Amino acid sequence: MLKRCSVASHCLGIESTADDFSVGILSFEGKVLANVISAYVPEKGGIHPREAARHHAEVAGKVLAEAFQRAGVKPQEIDVVAFSQGPGLGPCLRTGATAARALASYLGVPLVGVNHCVAHIEIGKLVAGAVDPVTLYVSGGNTIVSAFEAGRYRVFGETLDIAVGNCLDVFAREAGLHGREGMPLGAMVEQLASRGQTLIPLPYTVKGMDLSFSGFLTAAVQLLRKGKHSLEDLCFSLQEVAFSMLTEVTERALAHTEKSEVLLTGGVAANKRLQSMLESVAEEHNARFCVVPKQYALDNGAMIAWTGILAYQHHVTLPLEKSFVKLKWRLDEVPVLWVGG
Amino acid sequence: MLIRKGAEANLYLEDWHGRRVIMKRRLSKKYRVPKLDKEIRFRRTIHESQHIHKAKEAGVPTPTIFMVDTAETTIVMEFIEGKQVKLILDDLPPEQRQQLCRHIGELIGRLHNHGVIHSDLTTSNMILTPEGRVVFVDFGLSERSVELEARGVDLHLMKRVFQSTHFRYAGECFDAVIEGYARVVGGSVSGEVLEKIGEIERRGRYVSGR
Numbered sequence: 001m002l003k004r005c006s007v008a009s010h011c012l013g014i015e016s017t018a019d020d021f022s023v024g025i026l027s028f029e030g031k032v033l034a035n036v037i038s039a040y041v042p043e044k045g046g047i048h049p050r051e052a053a054r055h056h057a058e059v060a061g062k063v064l065a066e067a068f069q070r071a072g073v074k075p076q077e078i079d080v081v082a083f084s085q086g087p088g089l090g091p092c093l094r095t096g097a098t099a100a101r102a103l104a105s106y107l108g109v110p111l112v113g114v115n116h117c118v119a120h121i122e123i124g125k126l127v128a129g130a131v132d133p134v135t136l137y138v139s140g141g142n143t144i145v146s147a148f149e150a151g152r153y154r155v156f157g158e159t160l161d162i163a164v165g166n167c168l169d170v171f172a173r174e175a176g177l178h179g180r181e182g183m184p185l186g187a188m189v190e191q192l193a194s195r196g197q198t199l200i201p202l203p204y205t206v207k208g209m210d211l212s213f214s215g216f217l218t219a220a221v222q223l224l225r226k227g228k229h230s231l232e233d234l235c236f237s238l239q240e241v242a243f244s245m246l247t248e249v250t251e252r253a254l255a256h257t258e259k260s261e262v263l264l265t266g267g268v269a270a271n272k273r274l275q276s277m278l279e280s281v282a283e284e285h286n287a288r289f290c291v292v293p294k295q296y297a298l299d300n301g302a303m304i305a306w307t308g309i310l311a312y313q314h315h316v317t318l319p320l321e322k323s324f325v326k327l328k329w330r331l332d333e334v335p336v337l338w339v340g341g
Numbered sequence: 342m343l344i345r346k347g348a349e350a351n352l353y354l355e356d357w358h359g360r361r362v363i364m365k366r367r368l369s370k371k372y373r374v375p376k377l378d379k380e381i382r383f384r385r386t387i388h389e390s391q392h393i394h395k396a397k398e399a400g401v402p403t404p405t406i407f408m409v410d411t412a413e414t415t416i417v418m419e420f421i422e423g424k425q426v427k428l429i430l431d432d433l434p435p436e437q438r439q440q441l442c443r444h445i446g447e448l449i450g451r452l453h454n455h456g457v458i459h460s461d462l463t464t465s466n467m468i469l470t471p472e473g474r475v476v477f478v479d480f481g482l483s484e485r486s487v488e489l490e491a492r493g494v495d496l497h498l499m500k501r502v503f504q505s506t507h508f509r510y511a512g513e514c515f516d517a518v519i520e521g522y523a524r525v526v527g528g529s530v531s532g533e534v535l536e537k538i539g540e541i542e543r544r545g546r547y548v549s550g551r
Contacts, residue, residue, distance in 0.1 A: 149505070150508065154504075155501075155505060156505050160541065160544060161544055199376045204381065206482065207461075207482070207495075208460065208461045208463060208498045208501075208502075209501075210501070240373070240377060244373050247370075247373075248349065252347070252348035254348075255346060255347050256463075256506075277373075278372075280370075280371045280372040281372055284371075285346065332504075
């Protein structure tokens with residue numbers, strides 16, 4: 001019988017920045033052995049940080065146990081514990097951090113604090129095969145256009161106010177839609193949009209490589225309340241205008257940096273219309289288009305584990321007493337030691 | 342001859358009635374639905390030519406426009422000999438770098454005083470000519486406004502460009518821009534704009550100090 005090779009190393013990653021609690025286990029070679037996600041679905045309204053944290057605390061044990069089981073790895077075979085240290089919602093981050101600290105001290109292994117945004121890019125590179133991309137990271141909390149330059153993932157463009165995913169979610173809730181597990185609000189908007197035909201004018205706000213969605217959302221909600229247009233047409237227009245803005249700034253970053261890959265990630269990356277728009281732009285610039293598969297584009301533990309491995313291999317670990325969460329830890333504050341150039 | 346493929350337009354260097362000109366063509370984007378695509382290209386072609394003219398009134402060097410073709414969403418304009426500030430800024434001696442940034446600040450001040458917001462103040466859109474003039478190009482995203490908010494967003498973008506593209510000298514470059522800006526718009530206005538920039542930054546995601 002084959003015995004597990006004793007030198008194989010594993011990292012366990014815990015993600016808990018917002019509404020998902022997730023545990024991923026990866027081998028140091030980058031093989032995903034487990035990636036278990038448990039989403040907190042509010043009964044109504046958006047994410048309540050305290051309620052989300054309560055959910056995380058409740059499911060933590062179960063999710064960890066399931067991850068170990070799926071990976072076929074014993075706790076003693078974990079060599080590093082990584083957790084998302086920020087940015088995100090305080091109560092949620094602290095719940096994940098507590099679990100990570102407890103696990104690391106119990107197992108007597110090093111702890112690594114991972115930046116959530118860096119992790120989204122790194123897992124994208126791992127699973128979608130990008131090497132040095134311009135990344136569009138779009139989710140409920142983030143809207144960032146980034147590319148690697150001199151030791152860091154520089155932020156070339158970002159939202160000046162709310163994230164695009166947040167904008168779509170708020171609009172959907174205003175329209176009376178309810179998200180559920182497996183069917184997020186964004187997917188509902190996408191479905192409705194596919195049946196829309198008429199483009200209703202909405203503010204198109206691009207400032208160089210930055211964007212703004214707050215005035216756009218207000219205008220869309222006002223149109224909704226007036227009740228003159230069908231919800232299908234409104235969703236269609238919402239997507240067309242918002243995604244054209246995202247695609248334009250990504251193209252501007254691509255033209256500016258002259259990179260040859262475009263990586264699309266984050267929860268909104270699942271949208272087929274956005275994918276097709278970015279693919280078209282990548283093609284025009286002879287760049288390769290890579291989209292991160294859903295289970296790795298959403299918030300997930302695997303991305304934290306993988307980034308933890310990269311950091312650990314470059315001797316970045318975090319002493320317990322310094323493992324405070326960082327609610328406002330920007331992507332471009334993180335030295336990225338593992339990327340050359 | 343295609344010399345630059347930008348995000349929203351292609352630039353061609355052409356011979357046009359015996360002149361070397363830049364033809365800026367806003368080509369249709371496949372990713373946009375036709376109605377939105379047409380509207381954006383048309384609006385930006387008109388705005389760009391208007392604002393290039395307005396900038397001249399303000400005393401900011403811009404290319405001379407020879408022809409505007411709204412049907413083809415094409416502008417024919419003077420070819421500016423020189424180098425993009427983006428390419429040379431980091432390699433200048435510190436003194437000259439600061440001087441150049443102060444001058445850029447002055448030009449931005451003149452635009453703002455005249456009610457023009459550039460909306461894409463990047464070092465790629467500034468050309469340093471062999472005679473040492475700085476010429477502003479690409480007014481496609483420009484708008485008319487005298488509001489503090491618009492001025493703040495305009496300069497905030499400049500700050501961000503320094504941080505992403507000229508990160509080694511970001512602080513000193515931006516300070517020099519503001520110094521030049523203040524010379525033109527006055528200390529109290531520039532102070533208000535600076536305050537606004539702080540407010541805009543705090544509005545963004547994950548900013549310490551909020």
